[in-house]
């Protein structure tokens with residue numbers, strides 16, 4: 001099932017039980033799967049048209065009235081377009097609004113550079129009180145929805161809207177503030193998010209063939225970061241690689257670097273968009289163009305391990 | 319060449335064929351919103367605008383901002399036909415590495431005057447360009463095309479207010495009033511109300527015409543230049559989303575970003591020949 005289908009089905013299920021939930025779209029309800037909700041909930045599911053700023057502050061008003069609004073758009077328009085409305089009407093005023101952006105990073109594919117959010121995580125992470133979450137697959141999305149609603153405060157849901165390969169098992173236990181250790185390993189930590197998790201798992205297999213045991217962590221919640229899990233892992237492995245579908249500035253690499261540098265500095269290497277804008281293409285092509293690949297993660301893991309080893313030998317190795 | 323009705327009819331059919339073909343090569347694209355603006359773009363680029371395909375950055379040229387940037391392929395078809403770049407390039411539309419991305423990009427495409435794709439912004443850019451032309455006193459005319467759904471963006475009305483405050487009589491804008499956006503008919507999603515009255519009250523010189531009648535478009539542009547009395551001009555174009563290809567028109571609200579098969583491309587090309 002497509003992620004947007006799961007998202008809408010969960011909303012439907014919870015709107016049935018919880019009359020506080022409201023869904024507001026800005027002319028991308030078809031794209032985000034939320035259009036169908038209007039038939040069943042004509043009062044609580046509506047569209048304000050192509051007016052994202054208005055949508056964000058309308059949601060804040062509704063939240064002040066006791067509702068829990070979900071607002072949806074594409075990632076760039078749900079974040080950078082409206083970051084002042086999110087910062088002031090929603091976060092600063094402490095209103096319980098859930099912000100849903102779809103097509104993160106290069107997954108905007110044929111919509112091209114204007115629609116590719118390379119900065120949304122940086123923006124949202126820097127807004128006080130914001131929780132920032134990116135599910136890795138449909139199972140995680142489904143399990144996260146009740147916790148997102150239960151959490152009293154703004155949440156940014158970064159949603160890949162099409163089909164995702166399954167990463168987690170049906171009986172997996174989800175905790176919004178706990179990163180998932182998907183595979184244990186002792187030589188290098190790979191912290192990945194979103195579409196990069198499957199690449200990280202592929203990289204792990206490649207590394208295994210080279211005699212390297214990588215620990216793969218799915219960092220679904222970028223803020224608050226589960227630094228405990230990440231630090232425990234780097235204490236064991238001694239080096240870390242981050243992999244994200246976002247600019248290397250402001251997102252996962254930055255969050256991990258902050259946590260590691262302050263607590264247990266180890267060599268860090270990163271895979272992500274190298275501070276450039278996106279462009280049109282299919283997902284597979286764009287992964288190659290921007291280096292968001294398993295091969296690149298594996299190469300960076302080798303680099304991180306080499307840096308660790310050279311540190312341990314006091315840099316005396318030739 | 320005499321720019322009469324027959325000329326415009328033939329030219330805009332040709333542009334529609336190129337547009338459907340390049341989107342068809344890819345198999346999906348913004349067919350509806352491209353086809354609805356072909357007629358106004360045809361009149362502007364073949365009978366009105368002072369541009370030079372050999373010198374796309376010519377100083378003092380007239381400029382066009384396609385604020386509804388998703389109609390890029392219609393503009394690219396015209397720019398290719400006029401010789402800004404080879405027609406063969408049209409088949410690279412929206413493929414990795416192309417100079418013709420789905421939304422207009424001034425850094426990639428010769429002849430594109432402003433980057434657009436985040437709705438609302440292009441229109442303010444057009445206001446800035448018009449102010450620039452006033453400062454330089456180069457007598458250029460700045461054209462802008464916005465969508466009716468796009469008109470729901472607050473930024474459109476910020477730009478509208480300021481353009482009239484600055485008496486930008488060198489700015490001629492068009493609303494592609496095709497009555498549809500993605501999620502439904504504009505009137506059902508967020509009604510624009512009396513659109514002409516809104517623009518008039520914002521201080522603009524407003525005309526409303528059939529957006530597929532080339533001579534009416536030409537006449538309205540001439541009138542906008544002659545009779546504006548120091549005001550920016552808004553020409554509201556009553557249009558049909560998907561105009562010119564029956565099955566695309568009939569798809570209605572589903573023609574926004576629509577898949578198209580090679581068979582359907584052939585059907586469309588026949589209807590347009």
Ligand SMILES: Cc1ncc(C[n+]2csc(CCOP(=O)(O)OP(=O)(O)O)c2C)c(N)n1
Pocket residue numbers: 026027028050052077081350351352354386388435436437438464465466467468469494496498499500559574
């Ligand atoms: C700021 C922003 N929000 C949302 C979108 C996604 N989007 C692209 S086209 C469109 C609908 C535009 O409707 P309209 O202006 O009527 O265009 P037309 O009917 O001419 O295609 C939307 C919502 C966008 N490109 N930019």
Ligand SMILES: [Mg+2]
Pocket residue numbers: 465466467494495496497498499
């Ligand atoms: Mg429209």
